[in-house]
Amino acid sequence: MTDPALPGVIEDPHTAYIAWSYALAALSLAGLAFVGWWRARHWSARAKAALRAEAEGGEAEEKKASTP
Amino acid sequence: MITVFANPDRFMALSRYLTPILAAAAAALFAWGLPQALVTSPPDYQMGETVRIMYVHVPAAWWALGLYAAMGMASFVSLVWRHVLADVAARAMAPVGAVLAALCLITGSLWGRPTWGTWWEWDARLTSMLVLFITYIGYLALWAAIEDAQRAARLAAILCLVGLINLPIIRFSVDWWYTLHQPASVLRLGGSAIDPAMLSPLLIMAGAFACAAASITLLGMRSLIHRRQALAAELRLARSAP
Numbered sequence: 359m360t361d362p363a364l365p366g367v368i369e370d371p372h373t374a375y376i377a378w379s380y381a382l383a384a385l386s387l388a389g390l391a392f393v394g395w396w397r398a399r400h401w402s403a404r405a406k407a408a409l410r411a412e413a414e415g416g417e418a419e420e421k422k423a424s425t426p
Numbered sequence: 427m428i429t430v431f432a433n434p435d436r437f438m439a440l441s442r443y444l445t446p447i448l449a450a451a452a453a454a455l456f457a458w459g460l461p462q463a464l465v466t467s468p469p470d471y472q473m474g475e476t477v478r479i480m481y482v483h484v485p486a487a488w489w490a491l492g493l494y495a496a497m498g499m500a501s502f503v504s505l506v507w508r509h510v511l512a513d514v515a516a517r518a519m520a521p522v523g524a525v526l527a528a529l530c531l532i533t534g535s536l537w538g539r540p541t542w543g544t545w546w547e548w549d550a551r552l553t554s555m556l557v558l559f560i561t562y563i564g565y566l567a568l569w570a571a572i573e574d575a576q577r578a579a580r581l582a583a584i585l586c587l588v589g590l591i592n593l594p595i596i597r598f599s600v601d602w603w604y605t606l607h608q609p610a611s612v613l614r615l616g617g618s619a620i621d622p623a624m625l626s627p628l629l630i631m632a633g634a635f636a637c638a639a640a641s642i643t644l645l646g647m648r649s650l651i652h653r654r655q656a657l658a659a660e661l662r663l664a665r666s667a668p
Contacts, residue, residue: 372540376478379533380464383482386529387638390522391449394645401652408659415666 432511434651441644448641455634462627470624479537481627484612485635486530487555491593493523493639494558497565498590501583510654511647513579516586517569518646522639524562531555542606550599551607554592561589575654 463481470477497516504512534552535545546552565582572578600609611619618625 372474372476375476375536375540376464379479379482379536382532383486383529386525387635387642390525390642391638391645394642394649398645398649398652401649401656405652405656405659408656408663412659412663415663 432509434511437511438648438651441648445641445644445648448637448644452634452637452641455630455637459627459630459634463631467627468621468623473541476537476540477624479533480624481631483530483533483537484628485632486526486533488632489635489639490523490527490530490555490558491596492636493519493526493643494562494586494589495593497523497586498593501586504579504583505587513575513583514647514650514654515643516583517579518643518650520562520565520569521646522642524559524566526635526639527555527559527562531559538606547606549605549607550603551596551605554596554599557592558589558596561585561592565589 459481463478467478467481469475497519500512500516500519503509504516531552534555538547539545565585568582568585569578572581597610599605600607612625612628620628
């Protein structure tokens with residue numbers, strides 16, 4: 359195995375180990391935050407749509423029942 | 427106190443404000459801690475500059491363990507009192523803990539190569555940490571594999587409680603066995619053995635990781651609660667359709 363240097367960017371292998379560690383940490387936390395935000399947005403919109411459809415369905419049923 | 431906030435409606439109202447506050451606190455702590463971790467903290471007399479990996483490796487390890495302990499508590503509450511928020515909390519913590527455990531293993535490997543001359547060694551600390559990562563993956567796989575949410579929650583909670591036995595093994599592995607990994611230098615009897623110039627950025631980075639993990643966990647809990655609401659409403663709609 360070779361050292362994980364970044365050719366042309368970081369030639370010192372020890373600095374490259376540090377750079378890889380911080381880059382991975384940043385990517386991991388940013389990735390988790392993005393996926394969390396996206397899922398929360400998706401399920402919130404879907405829950406709102408489903409609850410609205412349910413409420414509209416309930417209103418239509420009430421109207422139908424009250425019509426002679 | 428717990429029963430007040432364990433109500434899903436109250437939790438949603440509170441977490442709506444708490445999530446961005448924790449995210450902002452994480453950003454502020456990273457802005458404070460990163461310059462110290464990367465620039466102003468001194469190099470180690472033996473490891474040199476590579477000691478800077480500690481400022482991401484150690485917080486990742488602490489919170490991978492801390493989240494698993496919290497998952498264990500939530501799983502216990504879920505099994506004993508069958509509280510829906512306990513299931514949601516444990517399930518939301520698992521992906522965050524899994525990523526932190528993976529980050530701990532990878533950064534440890536990146537630190538081990540220049541320090542020990544090897545990427546990996548099957549010693550007690552490294553192996554028990556790998557077992558924790560595999561337990562996290564197993565927990566997530568169990569939730570994904572079982573369709574019945576109540577059954578999945580029960581089995582996942584049992585798996586989580588069984589996996590708790592690994593936490594003291596990880597913590598004390600460096601004391602119980604002769605390992606390549608160094609012994610505890612911060613959380614130990616007799617006080618910290620680490621220089622204050624290194625301890626300060628380490629604690630700030632640990633605080634930043636804690637706030638980030640808490641904020642992401644709250645986001646996860648919110649999306650799981652919305653998911654339950656959406657699926658329940660869709661099911662009621664499908665049943666009421668002519």
